[in-house]
Amino acid sequence: MRQVTLLGATGSIGTSTLDVLRRHKDEFRLHGVACAKSVDKMLEIVKEFKVDVVAMSDEAAAEELALKLKANNLFAEVLKGDSGVEQLAGDGVADVVVGAIVGAAGLKPVLAAVKTGCVIALANKEALVMSGQLFFEEVKKYGAKVLPIDSEHSAIFQCLPYEAQIDLGYCDLRKAHVNKILLTGSGGPFRDTPLEDLKHVTAKQAISHPVWSMGPKISVDSATMMNKGLEFIEARYLFNATDNDIQVVVHPQSVIHSMVSFIDGAIMAQLGQPDMRTPIAVALGFSSRLESGVNQLDFTKISNLTFREPDFERYPCLRLAMQASLSGQAATTCLNASNEVAVDAFLNNRISYLDIAKVVEETLNQMPYATLSSIDEILQTDAKSREVALKIVETLAC
Ligand code: NAD
Ligand code: MG
16 A cells, blocks of 8 residues: 655646546555645545544635634544645654645645655645756655656657666667657647737636646646646756757647657657646656556547647747756746746736746846756745845836
8 A cells, every 4th residue: 555645636637637546546646636625525535535634724724724624524634734744744754745735835735745765746846946946856865766747748758768768867879879859739729819919818718728627827838838848947957858859739639748769760759638737647657557547549530749849929928937947957947937927917817928038038038047956945045036136026017
């Protein structure tokens, strides 16, 4: 029986993870769950999975949950605040910690889990974008193992040989005879919208992704293709790749989830339904396979698979992310923080869709690029970037 802790249990990835775990209750036991403030969802999870510990970053919500657990005769330890979430992540009980908190908030809990030397099944790409190099130094130091949940990275992972799969962060792509990693993305809901109409795009339109059903932040990131930019940086760290090793390809149908081409001209692709339960099952089951509840693809119903180059005029955030990737960790931390601020302002109708890229670009211009050599320095750069980005939002706010 493997013990699992699920960070971000009430979100989109969290819910899909619970569905996979539900199908394998004799192989996995849910030890702990963490979220921000969804009291009723947490209550249901405790009822169903009889977890030992729950942690909520929102202290008032944690207190409310504790009362509701008591009223329902349910027993689980309740931890509160960011420190409570970190305490659960680092308690050392879980064999696998699923990192599915959204944004920079996931970094410290995931690092606490790394220190226990467990398997980290990672969805929280922002954590890697901020800390990639230092993150993998910690992984090595504490003997942890990282497995990707992000669907593209899971696809690439599945196309790579076993020696590379068990050495993420350090694998040698040359030894694996890799020519290129082909990172695919749907291009989001505004792929074919005339450029002059993008200025009128609303938050509601931006979060209606044509293929995937996801949380609000990543949905906006998919529309701007900042998501692909973050994934480009994530892929660099996970697969120990250079910028030249990775090519972004727009693939509107999202049937192929990414590919790897090899020196002999062969290309391996991973295909499947756009359902995150597949990559979650791959990470939880590795190196075996688990039934996930996902239907098989029916090739007789797929009429065509198309591909195109990304258009940087339509997707300036993708360009900014690829440039930041070349500049280093201070730039990628700043990119991520300013994007989180900009997306939040857009979702709250404070700035327009096109302002998201402006906020990120201007923040990157204003921030100095020191070398970051500790997690504290990364967190300081994250905080400073948010301050700068917020000021820029004020000047643009409608
Ligand atoms: P979501 O908004 O649906 O859920 C986020 C979860 O994080 C919720 O449970 C929320 O309560 C929790 N959370 C937020 N702040 C927290 C804090 N300070 N402490 C503890 N918990 C906190 O987001 P999502 O779509 O599930 O995405 C989660 C992560 O997975 C993101 O990093 C995203 O980029 C990545 N990801 C998501 C998908 C997808 O299909 N949804 C695909 C690939 C990668
Ligand atoms: Mg993805």
